[in-house]
Amino acid sequence: MTRMTHEEAFSELSAVALDTASADVANAVRKHAAACPECGPELAAMEQTVALLGELVPPAQMNRGRSAGIRSRLLMRARSERESHSAPVPGPPDIARGVASLTGQGSRMTPGGQRIVTGESKRVTPAQTPNVPREMIPVRRSVNWYAIAATVALVITGAQLFRVTSDRERMRSQLAQLTPADTTKSPVDSLTLALSQKDSMIAAMTGPDVKVVALTNQGARQPLGRMMWNRSSNDWIMVTYNLRPPKPGMTYQVWLVTADAKISAGTFRPDANGNTFMHAKYALDRNALRAVAITEEPEGGMPSPTGPMVVAGAA
Amino acid sequence: MNPSERAQSYSPENGSNAEDVALMRRIVEADETALGALYDRWVRSLYSLVLHLLKDPDEAEDVVEETFWQAWRKASSYEPSRGAVSTWLLTIGRRKALDRLRARKRSKEDTVTGEHGFDDLPSTAPDPSSEVEGAELREQIRAALNELPDEQREVLELGYFTGLSQSEIAEATGQPLGTVKTRMRLAMQKLREPLSMYRGAKE
Numbered sequence: 001m002t003r004m005t006h007e008e009a010f011s012e013l014s015a016v017a018l019d020t021a022s023a024d025v026a027n028a029v030r031k032h033a034a035a036c037p038e039c040g041p042e043l044a045a046m047e048q049t050v051a052l053l054g055e056l057v058p059p060a061q062m063n064r065g066r067s068a069g070i071r072s073r074l075l076m077r078a079r080s081e082r083e084s085h086s087a088p089v090p091g092p093p094d095i096a097r098g099v100a101s102l103t104g105q106g107s108r109m110t111p112g113g114q115r116i117v118t119g120e121s122k123r124v125t126p127a128q129t130p131n132v133p134r135e136m137i138p139v140r141r142s143v144n145w146y147a148i149a150a151t152v153a154l155v156i157t158g159a160q161l162f163r164v165t166s167d168r169e170r171m172r173s174q175l176a177q178l179t180p181a182d183t184t185k186s187p188v189d190s191l192t193l194a195l196s197q198k199d200s201m202i203a204a205m206t207g208p209d210v211k212v213v214a215l216t217n218q219g220a221r222q223p224l225g226r227m228m229w230n231r232s233s234n235d236w237i238m239v240t241y242n243l244r245p246p247k248p249g250m251t252y253q254v255w256l257v258t259a260d261a262k263i264s265a266g267t268f269r270p271d272a273n274g275n276t277f278m279h280a281k282y283a284l285d286r287n288a289l290r291a292v293a294i295t296e297e298p299e300g301g302m303p304s305p306t307g308p309m310v311v312a313g314a315a
Numbered sequence: 316m317n318p319s320e321r322a323q324s325y326s327p328e329n330g331s332n333a334e335d336v337a338l339m340r341r342i343v344e345a346d347e348t349a350l351g352a353l354y355d356r357w358v359r360s361l362y363s364l365v366l367h368l369l370k371d372p373d374e375a376e377d378v379v380e381e382t383f384w385q386a387w388r389k390a391s392s393y394e395p396s397r398g399a400v401s402t403w404l405l406t407i408g409r410r411k412a413l414d415r416l417r418a419r420k421r422s423k424e425d426t427v428t429g430e431h432g433f434d435d436l437p438s439t440a441p442d443p444s445s446e447v448e449g450a451e452l453r454e455q456i457r458a459a460l461n462e463l464p465d466e467q468r469e470v471l472e473l474g475y476f477t478g479l480s481q482s483e484i485a486e487a488t489g490q491p492l493g494t495v496k497t498r499m500r501l502a503m504q505k506l507r508e509p510l511s512m513y514r515g516a517k518e
Contacts, residue, residue, distance in 0.1 A: 010500075011496050011497075011500070012496070013500065013503075014474075014496070014499040014500045014502075014503045015474070015480070015481050015496070015499065017503060018474040018475055018478075018499070018503075019406075019409070019410050019413060019478065020413075020474045020478055020479060020480050020481065021480065021481075022480070044397065044398075045507050046503045046507060047397075047398070047406070048398050048402060048507070049503060049506050049507040050406070050409075050475065050503075051398065051401075051402035051403075051405050051406050051409075052402070052456065053456065053475060053506075054360070054364040054405040054408075054409055055360065055364075055405070055456070056456050056457065056460075057363045057364050057366075057367040058363065058367065059359060059360075059363050060359075060362055060363040060366045060367070061359065061362075062358065062359070062362045062372075062375075062376060062379070063372075066376055067358060067362075070354075070358075070376060070379060070380045070383075071351060071354050071355075071358075073380065074347075074350060074351070074354060074380065074383050074384060074387070075347050075348075075350060075351050077384065077387075078345075078347035078350050078387050079347050081345075081387075082345040082347060
């Protein structure tokens with residue numbers, strides 16, 4: 001429907017104001033109303049009336065901790081977008097909720113924005129917003145993040161790359177060995193998809209623009225994890241090994257440390273062997289990262305770090 | 316002064332719309348602290364509305380987050396001449412909530428008719444922190460609603476709280492489509508008169 005008579009448009013004004021008309025009808029009505037001295041003001045008045053009806057509802061108070069979490073994520077996303085040249089880009093962002101993106105299992109994640117390598121991250125705690133009132137959140141500013149992180153040297157992640165590459169070769173071999181009779185849609189699609197994921201993973205972990213941050217603590221002789229950041233594709237891959245389970249009621253939380261912020265990058269729980277493998281996309285200014293750190297925080301995560309730093313690495 | 320100009324001056328519980336407009340200007344300039352301030356001012360009203368529509372705290376929180384994110388991304392599309400910032404935010408939030416209701420309905424084919432209504436709304440605001448002005452407005456709106464004939468009120472409720480199209484309302488109520496359209500238009504026209512007067516009187 002591209003054109004409407006005055007009578008047709010007038011009869012649809014209330015439906016458009018209530019947002020219950022189809023998109024075609026609404027567009028046609030708005031097009032008419034834009035030029036009609038009767039329908040234009042009438043539609044505007046109806047829309048304002050509809051909006052004011054919203055103020056009739058009984059006041060409800062969101063859980064204060066959750067509200068603080070939403071606020072924190074919004075500001076982090078906004079800051080991140082501003083820092084990455086600020087101009088809004090079309091389409092949904094790669095992450096919908098700051099840190100949760102990195103876990104790949106946040107409950108409020110933009111669909112399709114994350115990929116999880118199954119079988120390597122045994123369990124990732126859904127990154128719920130914290131159920132803790134804002135005033136109960138102490139921020140320990142005394143932790144010397146940079147000093148600890150600066151003790152760590154960068155290393156190449158050959159082991160992870162070898163592992164993923166081996167998986168890919170094994171899958172390719174399986175795919176090649178399938179006979180025509182075997183090539184029903186399901187197994188072929190499944191293998192092809194898995195192969196595609198491995199290819200993407202390898203692409204994310206290699207290339208000239210990948211920054212690798214080794215994660216360790218002062219007592220460890222070997223790195224306890226690595227963060228790989230492909231600054232061209234905005235892929236982030238984190239692996240950890242030999243991490244003890246967090247204490248009951250606690251979870252691990254990842255932080256991307258920049259000059260003026262500690263950006264929560266998600267919560268996670270290592271598997272029984274202390275291993276974690278996470279993959280996410282998140283845009284960050286290529287020169288902004290100073291360090292990566294993991295702290296132990298109350299289940300659900302916190303808007304800013306409060307707990308002891310388990311491991312960290314300088315970028 | 317026309318209705319839109321009057322609406323622009325209205326801001327129920329959190330001060331004048333001029334402060335909101337100033338925040339919107341800062342948001343356009345990519346000042347995220349302004350987004351935080353806008354959130355603090357309006358999260359409660361927005362959450363109240365979407366929770367009432369969706370009846371699900373988790374989904375309501377999602378909608379709140381999506382709404383403020385859209386406010387950040389689309390701040391430049393806000394036109395003060397078309398209404399208050401709060402009106403703009405609540406409109407975005409309600410639209411997103413209705414989208415979810417419709418998706419829920421498509422997936423479950425559940426019946427939403429009768430689940431919501433203006434009768435659900437309390438006669439007095441339960442939160443003592445609500446300012447007198449906000450409570451007064453609610454009473455004015457409620458009074459206007461109460462004066463509507465039942466059949467007009469019914470179609471308005473179905474449209475407002477469930478997002479049913481007029482055709483769907485006609486089907487649900489067994490009334491001809493033309494009748495539904497007329498009733499809804501009359502209800503909206505009657506409702507906006509006292510609201511406009513109220514807004515004008517607040518100036």
